[in-house]
Amino acid sequence: MTANRNRRVPRHALRQFSRRTMIWGGLFSPAAANASTIVAGQDSSGWISYPEDPLRSRVIDLHKRFTDPIIIKDIQHLKHSDRTYFMRVESEGGAVGAVKCNQRMQDVSSLFQRAIRPALIGTDARDMEATFESVYRFQKPRGYKYSGLAYFTAQGHAELAIWDMLGHIAGARVADLIGGPRRSGVPVYLTRLTRRTTAQEEVDRLAERIEATGARAVKVKIGGRMSLNEDAFPGRTESLVPALRNAFGDDLTLYVDANGSYDAPTAVRVGHMLQDQGVDLFEEPCPWEDFEMTWQVTQSLDIKVGGGEQDSSLPKWRWMINNRGVDVLQPDLIYNGGILRALKVARMAAAAGMTVTPHYPRWGAEAAPLIHYASVIPNFHGFMEYRADPVRFDFDYTPVFDAVDGEVALPDGPGFGIEYDPKIFEKAEVLTG
């Protein structure tokens, strides 16, 4: 298969974009202000070197915001129930921060207990970016030996809990600490997570939730998930996409997620059908590790190809950006190691004129970290991932919220803006292994 058109952005356009980014100020200005930044990390001759490399630059200087040290007294992985775990951090000064864990955290807890937790205790939270880098590169057991989604899941939970604590100390929203919100409400796409449904069942369920939330965008699963070209059941994808378009009309923005179902030729064939149906985003057409196949598909289709939810390597993000391996970057806030690293991806993407819509299929309180991130980045793709189906949590918290008029509001309390029932942490089991 050969690329049917050259999708690389002309250099003069990138220079123009880079100049424009200078007015963004704050968070995104250091890379943009570098006059030699043409494509993420390249100097004018095309070399990637440390002085030019956005991977090496700090994202946020927390010493400017917090004048006194914030020493981490402890950070704990807590079990609330068989299905609910939290990460909670406490400073020497008594400030706390917490975040609910995703379902993978208990599987990677040894990386947290052996590498992340001991390295954080006693350090200044203002230096967490350098601490995490040190844990990854230098400190035993050397994080890079375990690099990947599992390692950065452990780091990501710790980082989010620290952000929540910093927000409580500052009396500020995390969004204010990471550059300031550009939007008070973030448009969402309702994300469906099953392939067991027929086309009519998807239409019926989405109709209910579109009615309830006012959402203007949805994402459905197509293909069979890492299935070597098999559909979930014969004909599902070919019937589902037109059924959604017929039911909801042309105004609905439609994303689809193949979860690595196809090889490149099959993805291009399916992609032509998606293009005919006006689908806006074709997520993970090919197995996520296969950059070459995914690149071929991206080059061969007009429809935007998205990817990156499993990725956690900053140099690989840079490759995806500089080579247009995908059109839209989808870092997961936790799998990719937290907000700072997701901001680095957004900043590199912005320098190349590309957009970001992170992977984070959560609902309500659990979506809060993503709302803060999505409210801040200037190159947000347009709609934020949000679970179509509300979650019944087995704990209390405030505020309880859902999407309204197609948007979720940025919570206005300190940190991520979620107040958990204190009894959760009084009763939780502290995990040590």
Ligand SMILES: [Mg+2]
């Ligand atoms: Mg996905």
